[in-house]
């Protein structure tokens with residue numbers, strides 16, 4: 261089932277156009293990967309989906325609702341969770357407080373940290389009282405994903421979760437994404453430049469260049485050399 265439908269969106273920063281008529285979909289129980297080199301517009305696409313940046317054309321539909329004009333917190337309340345590039349956890353809040361910021365879009369009875377957050381990322385349980393800023397980069401990434409899961413998303417949007425992170429934690433994050441996909445109650449949109457991580461997880465993919473989608477395909481098409489070549493520097 262298609263949860264997210266991005267249709268022909270454009271996005272500008274002043275006079276500079278960062279997205280040109282981009283269309284992409286994400287379905288429940290699937291990982292859709294957005295691939296592309298530095299500066300091609302991957303983050304801009306996610307900002308548009310999360311509502312952090314207005315689009316200048318096109319439409320965004322989530323679970324059959326037109327969300328194009330909704331504010332970020334309204335999208336979050338509908339089930340859109342965004343894990344930004346660079347994580348953006350709160351360094352001075354504790355791990356528990358960081359996770360509890362995910363309560364904001366929830367109704368009172370739902371305001372509980374789901375057990376799965378600690379099952380997926382046990383390190384968070386042992387560091388609940390520590391400040392976010394004291395965590396390693398990889399632990400902060402786990403915290404950022406954990407905070408997104410607190411909001412009970414039906415669309416999880418992740419911007420380069422492996423960037424600058426040690427291999428053992430990359431594996432944990434990969435396992436978490438597989439687990440969430442298998443639950444089949446959320447769609448996952450994953451931006452990645454780390455080709456092997458994307459290839460292991462993607463059910464389908466798009467490749468971006470200069471604000472446009474230049475290639476798309478299913479899992480099998482990712483095995484071809486052409487995609488890897490497009491990403492090579």
Ligand SMILES: Nc1ncnc2c1ncn2[C@@H]1O[C@H](COP(=O)(O)OP(=O)(O)OP(=O)(O)O)[C@@H](O)[C@H]1O
Nearest residue numbers: 273276278296297298299300301302303304305345
């Ligand atoms: N806040 C901003 N103001 C002006 N220009 C911006 C802004 N954010 C991004 N851009 C420009 O928009 C283009 C797309 O940037 P974007 O961050 O979406 O790319 P990206 O694919 O996520 O890159 P990276 O792989 O480095 O994260 C780039 O040319 C970038 O310089």
Ligand SMILES: [Mg+2]
Nearest residue numbers: 302303304345
């Ligand atoms: Mg980016």
